[in-house]
Amino acid sequence: MNEVLFFGKNQTEKITKPIQFEIENENENEKQIKQISSSYFSTIFLFENGKGIEYLNPEFSNSKQNPQKIQIEENIQKVTVGYLNEAILTKEGNVFAKGIDINKTEFINISSLIEDENDRIIQDVICSSRSIYLLTSNQNAYGIGFNDFGQIAVQSIQKTQKPILMMKNVSKIFSGNSSTHVFLLNSNQELFGCGWNQYGQLGLGESIKETKVNKLTQIQNIPKGKIIDIQCGNMHSIMLIENENQNQNPKRYLYSCGYGSFNGLGETENTYQFTEIKLPLLSENDNILDFSCGYSHNLILTSNFQLIGFGDNDYGQLGNGNTNFQFIPIQIELPELRFNDYLSNYHIFCGFNNSFLYYLKF
Template sequence: MNEILFFGENEKPKLIKNEPDIITKSIQFQFENENENENEKQIKQISSENIQKVVAGAWNEAILTSKGNVFAKGENINSKNPKEFINISSLIEDPNDRIIEDIVSGAYSIYLLTSNQNVYGIGSNRRYQLCYDLGTYTETEKPILMIKNVSKIFSGIISSSVFLLSPNQELFGCGNNQFGQLGLGRTRKDIIPRLLQLQNIPKGKIIDIQSGLTHSIMMIENENQNPKRKLYSCGLYRYNGLGRNENAYEFTEIKSSLFENDDNILDFSVGNEHTLILTTKGKLISFGRNDYGQLGTGDTKHQSIPIQIELPKLRFNEDISNYHISCGFNNSFLYYSPISFFSNLEEDLIKLFERKEFCNVSFKTKNERNN
C-alpha cells in the first residue's frame, strides 16, 4: 500500500505512485531487462537476507540487512571498483563488533552502530567527520572505531558533520562547523577534529537530528510540554533553512503559529538547505531554499519562515501516523508506509542507487514485524 508525493521541478506536490493493495512479501528486486549486470546480482543476493535499511549520501550508498551485515559502495568505500557493493561490516577488526544495529550516511562517509553500542566510520575524513585528525586518517576504506557507548548516530545526506548520542542523552559532535551547524557556539572553530560535548541542549528526549549543508535541526520530545515535540535549529540562515532570519550558533527553537498547542510534530526531514515538517493534524510545513521547487509551493521562491503547503487529497489521510517525509538534495517526498507491513518500494530503491538526490528509506518486512 503505497502513496508517494513528489516535490520538485517547480510543481506543487503530485502523486507519483498509488497502489491499493497491502504488500507483505519479502523484498525482491525487479529490473527492466533480463540481462542483469554484476551489481544487480549483488543487490538480489543482499535482498535474500531481508533488507532492514537503505541509506544514501552524496558519494555512497549502504544497505543494512536483518542479519546485521552492511553492504556499501562508493568511490571512497571501494576505490578499485566504486560500483560494487562490499560487506564493510566484515572489515571491522574486532569480530565481536561485526553485528550492526544501525547505519547512517553522511555526504562522504558512512557510520555504523554495532550491537555493542560502538560507532565505526568509513569513507572520507577530510572535514574531520570521522573524529580523527588528518595526520591519522584522510580517507579510509576500512571501518575505524570512532567512539564507544553510543545509542544513536545523526548526520545528513549532504553533511560532513556528525552527532553522537550516549544512552544517558549526552550529545557529542565533530566535523564541519563552518556555518555553526554543530551548535557548539560562536567561539568554536570551523573544523572540529575531536568529539566535543554540546552544552545548553533544551531539556527533553532527543528524538532526531538532521544536518544539511549549512544547518542542523534537532527534534526534542518533552511529555510535560504542549506540544510535546519541538524543533530547534542552528547554523547559517542563508536560505532560511533555519526557520528564522538570523544565524544560530546554538540550537534555538523554531517558532511558528503553525505549531499549535493541540498539534504535534509527527515527522521532519532536512535536505540540502530546506526543511519539511509534518504534524499530527496533517499539516505539511516547509521553509528554506526552493530554487528547484523542493518546498512544494509550485514556484521557486525561497521561504524565510515556515509556511503550510496545499496537498492533494490523500487516500489514507485518516491514518496520518503512517505518513513520512524524506528530503533529498533538491527534492522532497511525502509517502505512506505503514510500519507493520513491507512497502513495495523496489523500483524506487533501484533508482536511489542511481540518483544521488534520492533520500534515505527504511522499512521492515512482515517477517521482521512478527519476530
C-alpha cells in the same frame, strides 16, 4: 501500493507541486513501501518484503537499466543514501555499501572490515555526504569514508576504506544525506559532535567557531527534553525534542542551528547554538509528526496533516508551486490523500534537491 508524492528536481524538469510518483516495478509483491532514501547518488525504495530497487544517478552507473533491483541475498532492514554513497543494513546485521568513497559500482560488506570480530553485528547505519557511520549491537560507533572535515573524529587521515572506532557507549547516530558533520548520543543522553562547523552547524556555541572540529566535542546547552531525532543539512542542523513533563500526548519542538538562510529562524545571521524554530502555523492540538532535512531545504509534517517547509526552493523541492526561497516556515498545500488513523505511518524525506511524502500500509 502505498501512495507516494514527489516534488522537486527529476531528471528532466522541476516539479513544484506534489504529484503521484509512479514506481517502475512490475513485481506485485514489492508494492508496499517501507522506506525511501534519496540524495545525489541515487534514490532507493525499500519494500516490506525486504527487497529494494534503486534509481541510480546516470553519472555513477554504466547500466542503462533504471530502476534496477538491489542484488543482495539477505533481507534488507534499512536503506540510506548520501551525496556520493549508499548503504544497506540487512536483518542479519550486515552492512553493504557502495559509492565514491567505498566501491563505485558494486556493494561490498563494510561491516566485515571491522577489526574486532565481536563487533561486526550492526544495529544501525547512516550515510552522510561522503562518509558512512555504523552503530554496532555492542553500542560502538564506527566511521568509514572521507574525513576531510574531521567527520570521523580522527586527526591523522583524510579518508579510510575500513571502519574506524569513533566512540563507545553510543545509543544513536545522527547525520544527513548532504552533511559533513555528525552527532553521537551516548546512553547518558550526552550529545557529541564533530565535522564541518563553518556556519555553526554543530551547535557548539559562539566560543567554538572552528571550521573543522576533528574530535568529538560535547554539545552544551541542549534544550530540555528527550532528543527524538537530529537531522543535518549541508550547513545546518535541526533537532526534535519531546517534552517529557507531559504524560499524555507529549509536545514536540524543533530547534536549529547553522547557516541563517536554511535554519528556519527567519534570520540571515548564522546561529551557533540550538534555538527553537517558532511555528505559529501549529495549533494547540497539533504536534510534529515527522521532519526531514535535505541539502538546504526542510519539511515538517504535523499530526493534523499540515506540511510545512522552509529553505532553498530552486527546484520546487518545497512543493508550494513556485521556486522562491523561503526564510520562514510556510504551509504547503497537499492534494487529498487517503489518510487513515495510523498517524505514525506517514513519513517525509528530503533528498538533495527533491522531496517525498509517503505512508506505510499495514
